[in-house]
Each structure stands twice: as C-alpha cells, then as structure tokens.
Amino acid sequence: MAGFALHYDDKKRAVQLLIALGVVVWIAVDAATGGSAYWTRVLLRLPLLLTGSASGWPVTGGFVLNILLSIASMVLATVLGTIMGLGTLARVGLIRVPSVLLVNFLRNSPWLVLLFATLYFLPFEMRIFGTIVPFPPFVKAVIGLALPTAANLSEVIRGAVQSVHSGQWEAARSLGYNTLQIYRHVIMPQAMRRMIPGWMNLYALLMIATALATVTGIQDVLTILNTLLAMENERVIVYFYLTILFLFIAYCYPIAAIARRLERAVKGDSL
Amino acid sequence: MLGLDYSWLADPAYQRWLLIGVVNTLKLAALSSSAAIVIGMLGALGFTFRIFWLDALIELFVEVFRNTPPLLQMLFAYFTLSTLGLKVTDPSTGLSVPLLSAFACAAISLSLFGGALAIEAFRSGIETMPRSIVDAARSLGYGRWARFWRIEAPIATRICLPALTNILTNLFKTTSQASVITVPELMYYAGQIYNDTFRTLEVMILVLLIYVALVSMLTFAMARLEAFMAFPGYGRGL
Numbered sequence: 324m325a326g327f328a329l330h331y332d333d334k335k336r337a338v339q340l341l342i343a344l345g346v347v348v349w350i351a352v353d354a355a356t357g358g359s360a361y362w363t364r365v366l367l368r369l370p371l372l373l374t375g376s377a378s379g380w381p382v383t384g385g386f387v388l389n390i391l392l393s394i395a396s397m398v399l400a401t402v403l404g405t406i407m408g409l410g411t412l413a414r415v416g417l418i419r420v421p422s423v424l425l426v427n428f429l430r431n432s433p434w435l436v437l438l439f440a441t442l443y444f445l446p447f448e449m450r451i452f453g454t455i456v457p458f459p460p461f462v463k464a465v466i467g468l469a470l471p472t473a474a475n476l477s478e479v480i481r482g483a484v485q486s487v488h489s490g491q492w493e494a495a496r497s498l499g500y501n502t503l504q505i506y507r508h509v510i511m512p513q514a515m516r517r518m519i520p521g522w523m524n525l526y527a528l529l530m531i532a533t534a535l536a537t538v539t540g541i542q543d544v545l546t547i548l549n550t551l552l553a554m555e556n557e558r559v560i561v562y563f564y565l566t567i568l569f570l571f572i573a574y575c576y577p578i579a580a581i582a583r584r585l586e587r588a589v590k591g592d593s594l
Numbered sequence: 595m596l597g598l599d600y601s602w603l604a605d606p607a608y609q610r611w612l613l614i615g616v617v618n619t620l621k622l623a624a625l626s627s628s629a630a631i632v633i634g635m636l637g638a639l640g641f642t643f644r645i646f647w648l649d650a651l652i653e654l655f656v657e658v659f660r661n662t663p664p665l666l667q668m669l670f671a672y673f674t675l676s677t678l679g680l681k682v683t684d685p686s687t688g689l690s691v692p693l694l695s696a697f698a699c700a701a702i703s704l705s706l707f708g709g710a711l712a713i714e715a716f717r718s719g720i721e722t723m724p725r726s727i728v729d730a731a732r733s734l735g736y737g738r739w740a741r742f743w744r745i746e747a748p749i750a751t752r753i754c755l756p757a758l759t760n761i762l763t764n765l766f767k768t769t770s771q772a773s774v775i776t777v778p779e780l781m782y783y784a785g786q787i788y789n790d791t792f793r794t795l796e797v798m799i800l801v802l803l804i805y806v807a808l809v810s811m812l813t814f815a816m817a818r819l820e821a822f823m824a825f826p827g828y829g830r831g832l
Binding site: 331 | 653774799809
C-alpha cells in the first residue's frame with residue numbers, strides 16, 4: 324500500500340514537472356515568435372525591480388526591500404506577538420481583557436486599512452527622551468505590517484501554549500515553580516516546537532502583505548513596477564506582472580512548503 | 595484628546611459616500627465569498643477522486659494563488675486581462691473598451707484567491723475526518739457518491755467550519771485592497787473623503803472602526819454557527 328502511495332505521488336510530481344516544462348516551452352515559443360523583444364525589456368529592468376537601482380547595487384528598493392521589510396516586521400511582530408500572546412493567557416483580568424480586546428481588534432482590521440492608519444497616526448518624527456526619532460515611511464511600513472502580524476502570532480502562541488497538557492502546569496506548580504519559571508523551563512521549550520510552523524506560515528503571509536507597503540510610498544517592487552509600466556507599452560505589462568508574480572512564488576512557496584512539512588512532523592507528538 | 599475633528603461627518607454627501615462604500619464592500623465580499631466556497635468545494639471534491647493529474651492541477655492552482663499577493667493578482671487582472679484579448683468594441687463610440695469592469699476584476703481575483711484557501715481548508719477537513727466513519731459507511735454498502743454526499747461532505751463541512759471562518763474574514767478584509775484598482779468600496783470612498791477634507795487621520799480611524807465592526811459581526815455570526823454545527827468530539831464540540 325505504501326508503495327502504491329509513493330507511486331501516486333511520483334505521478335503527481337511528474338505531472339507538475341510537465342506543467343512547469345510546458346510553461347518553459349510556452350515562454351520559449353513565445354520568445355521565438357516575437358515575444359523576445361518583451362522579455363529583453365523585462366530582463367533589462369530586472370536589476371531595477373530586484374534592488375531598486377539600475378546596476379543592481381546599492382540596494383535602494385525593489386524586491387530586496389520587500390524582503391528586508393518583511394524581516395524587520397517579523398522581528399518586531401515576534402516581540403509584540405509574544406507579549407500579546409502571554410497577555411491573553413494571563414490569569415489577571417486587568418491584563419487579559421485589554422490584551423484580548425487588542426488582539427481581536429487588530430485581527431479583525433484589514434491589513435491595508437491598518438497600514439494606512441499607522442501611516443497617518445505616527446508623526447513625521449517624535450521626541451523621545453530629548454532625542455528626535457524620525458519616522459521615515461519604511462519604519463512606518465514596518466510598524467503598520469507588524470501590528471496585524473503580531474496579533475495573529477499571539478493566537479499561534481496562545482494555541483501552542485494551550486496545547487501543552489494542563490497536568491504539566493500542576494506538576495510544575497507543585498514542585499514550587501512560579502509562573503515565569505514554568506513558562507521559561509517547562510511550557511516554552513515544548514510549545515516552541517509547535518509554534519514554529521505557525522510562525523513560518525505567518526512570515527510567508529507577511530511577505531505577501533509587503534506588497535501593500537507600496538501605499539506608504541517606499542520604493543518597493545510594486546512602486547517601481549508602476550513607475551516602470553508608465554514608460555512601457557500595453558503588451559509588455561503582462562510580462563512584467565508575470566515576472567513579479569513569479570518572484571513572490573519563488574520566495575514564499577519554499578517557506579510555506581517547509582512550514583507544512585514541519586507541521587506534519589509536529590502533529591504526531593503528544594505533549 | 596488628539597484634536598480630532600469629525601465635523602465633516604455631518605455633511606450628507608460624505609454620509610452617502612460612506613454608505614455606498616459599505617454597500618459595495620458587502621456586495622464584493624458576499625459575491626467573492628460565495629464563489630470561493632463553491633470553488634473550494636469543487637476543488638476538495640476533485641481531490642477525493644484521487645486522479646493524479648487532477649490532483650496536480652488543483653495543487654498548482656492552490657499554490658499559485660496562495661503564494662502571491664492578492665493585490666498583485668487584482669492589479670494583474672485589472673491591467674492585463676484586457677490586453678490579453680478580453681475587450682469589446684463599444685458600438686456607440688467605436689472605441690475598444692475592457693470587457694471586465696474594475697469591480698468584476700476584483701470579484702474574480704478575490705474569488706480565486708479565496709477559493710484557493712478554501713480548497714486547502716475543505717481538503718484538510720476531509721482528511722482529518724475519522725477513518726472509522728468512512729469505513730463504517732463503506733461496510734454499510736454506501737457507494738462512492740452516496741458516501742461523499744451523505745457522509746463525508748456533511749461531516750467535513752462541520753469539521754472545517756472554523757477554518758472557513760478564518761478564510762471568510764480574511765477575504766472580507768482583503769476586499770479593502772480592491773480600492774487600489776478603483777473599485778468604489780469603503781476604502782476608496784475613504785480616500786475620496788480625505789482628499790476633500792484633508793482629515794486623513796479622522797477618516798482612517800472611522801473606516802478602521804467600520805471594518806472592525808463589520809468583521810466582528812461576521813466572526814460573531816460564524817462563531818454562533820460553529821457552536822450550533824459543532825461535531826461532537828472534535829474541536830470545540832466536546
């Protein structure tokens with residue numbers, strides 16, 4: 324039976340490979356029948372789309388900026404999300420209720436609207452302890468994207484912590500651990516394992532959402548694309564869009580695929 | 595406190611804009627959600643046949659739409675579908691105009707995006723269904739179709755209802771991105787209003803609150819439905 328299942332997956336892979344091959348052939352045929360002019364345009368602009376400068380260096384924007392934005396946002400979201408997630412688990416109502424309200428508010432608001440709101444809510448610069456901290460659009464985009472991600476991450480953390488059997492809490496408490504120690508030494512090491520797939524899925528989601536950052540005016544891949552398309556003819560636009568779509572798939576699909584594999588690996592173990 | 599000025603809200607013109615925006619948002623969400631559910635069901639049904647090339651095709655569809663920004667999908671639909679040949683010639687002016695309006699483009703791309711998410715959810719719902727139920731149905735002599743419609747589909751629907759809630763709220767929130775391709779929904783009118791009044795922060799806060807209220811209503815309704823439909827022994831249906 325296992326042999327048959329493997330056989331089946333192999334056949335599926337083969338079909339997917341065939342489709343990929345078909346796309347390559349289609350591109351080749353299209354290039355041969357007059358599409359090559361369009362592809363040269365795309366190839367010419369590729370460094371600009373990737374890094375924001377025509378020669379490919381230094382990095383001032385483009386798809387690399389999207390990646391940097393997603394990483395910065397994820398770091399901030401991980402910190403905020405952990406605080407929020409533990410807040411929603413607090414036994415003190417004064418901490419739990421505001422945390423739950425905040426998480427639900429952020430989870431129920433659209434990413435784009437939240438990004439816009441952050442953009443207008445944060446000042447151009449802020450005076451903190453006598454030093455002036457400027458808020459360039461990039462920082463605003465990082466914060467605007469980190470907020471909804473943090474709220475979603477707090478749900479992941481809450482789920483992972485709650486998946487640890489409650490008997491472990493009782494055992495640790497009876498051994499004289501306090502709440503902080505239980506989290507540090509008993510719950511977190513186990514819950515962490517279950518968090519990682521959700522965390523990675525969220526990162527892939529965040530990367531996809533960085534496309535929205537174009538509204539903040541930073542030179543991300545969509546902003547550059549729009550500037551470029553203003554100078555191109557109607558037909559080339561299709562090729563440019565396909566290229567950008569492919570960039571996102573190439574970056575996000577492996578992450579999502581690894582997350583799914585980890586998820587399957589974690590599913591089996593009982594805590 | 596923050597010096598917020600909401601006097602513009604008294605203007606009937608702006609009230610009307612907000613109302614039209616909300617109605618269009620609801621229309622877009624309702625249309626794309628129902629289409630997404632249908633696509634999700636068809637896709638999940640496709641998986642149950644275990645035909646390898648069909649599986650491969652559906653999987654490819656799901657991965658492409660899940661791993662690209664919905665905003666980009668909408669822009670692609672809006673800007674390129676007409677160049678790819680979806681055009682009609684207006685008989686009154688003789689000009690060639692795109693066959694699909696901005697609203698139609700947004701609805702189509704949102705349906706496909708939501709559909710891809712729904713296929714995954716329904717598929718995992720069918721997969722997590724207890725094997726024993728399927729075996730019991732089989733031993734009672736249910737055929738392939740009867741088993742799907744009478745046993746697998748109803749139970750899987752109940753199991754994956756929480757996942758469906760996530761998808762529907764996600765889709766509802768994503769409708770705000772249609773404003774980028776000039777679909778006159780809530781977010782679009784928000785832009786119109788603050789371009790008129792320069793009250794950007796006030797408008798954004800109000801729109802954020804409207805969206806949160808609408809999505810909260812949706813999640814509340816779905817939570818009630820989940821509680822009502824919960825499958826004993828699974829998830830919250832203990």
